[in-house]
């Protein structure tokens with residue numbers, strides 16, 4: 001069983017939640033939902049996480065981020081016990097990633113990017129990878145995972161010079177964009193032979209979901225590009241289910257810690 005905790009009504013969170021529930025149903029994972037208001041107090045979030053910790057019938061917890069300002073204090077999410085931290089919200093799980101130790105679970109979206117590249121036999125070792133975005137949830141752990149694969153990694157962010165971001169993307173063999181900025185990766189950011197992994201999920205005022213890449217202009221140039229929707233997001237929810245199943249097995253003594 002997976003417990004989903006959502007704070008507020010962000011369309012991106014709700015889209016991920018729908019995809020996760022569909023995937024859970026397909027593989028036989030039960031889902032429980034806790035919905036907190038956007039103005040929830042820190043005590044409410046802590047109480048929800050403590051309920052998950054205490055409940056032996058819940059094996060993993062997905063908490064959507066970014067959290068609103070009043071819930072962003074460091075330490076709040078540490079309430080979740082590491083065995084149920086299936087999407088690396090705790091310092092312990094992130095530390096495991098840094099130290100290359102099997103502690104907790106690696107974050108689902110960065111893991112999904114790697115799984116995708118592995119599935120299509122796209123080499124990472126010694127390849128130039130440009131990661132756009134350096135958030136704790138996507139960009140930074142993706143860069144770390146890529147370094148663990150022996151890639152040569154550049155990381156760009158909102159304060160990088162736009163021209164540097166463009167050049168680093170164009171020089172890369174693999175571009176992974178997790179900026180949350182629709183249309184950022186344009187035709188002049190890419191070149192033939194490249195692979196573009198588009199993590200961005202941007203829901204416009206028109207309700208349409210778009211990635212970070214201007215798909216129509218980038219797709220004809222590059223070797224391969226992931227669509228949005230139906231790309232990284234779909235694999236992310238599958239990785240999440242794999243983590244929940246593994247957590248259930250570990251918690252029931254069916255797999256070593």
Ligand code: NAD
Pocket residue numbers: 012065066109132133134135136137138139156157158159160165178179180181184199200201202232233234236
């Ligand atoms: P975030 O807002 O926490 O971080 C965005 C990062 O991108 C920051 O480091 C920022 O410096 C950088 N950035 C923003 N605009 C930029 C620009 N113009 N140029 C260069 N860098 C820029 O967001 P996040 O939680 O890391 O998520 C990133 C995107 O990925 C969002 O669109 C989010 O919805 C999406 N997402 C997708 C999945 C999935 O499974 N597909 C999962 C999580 C997040």
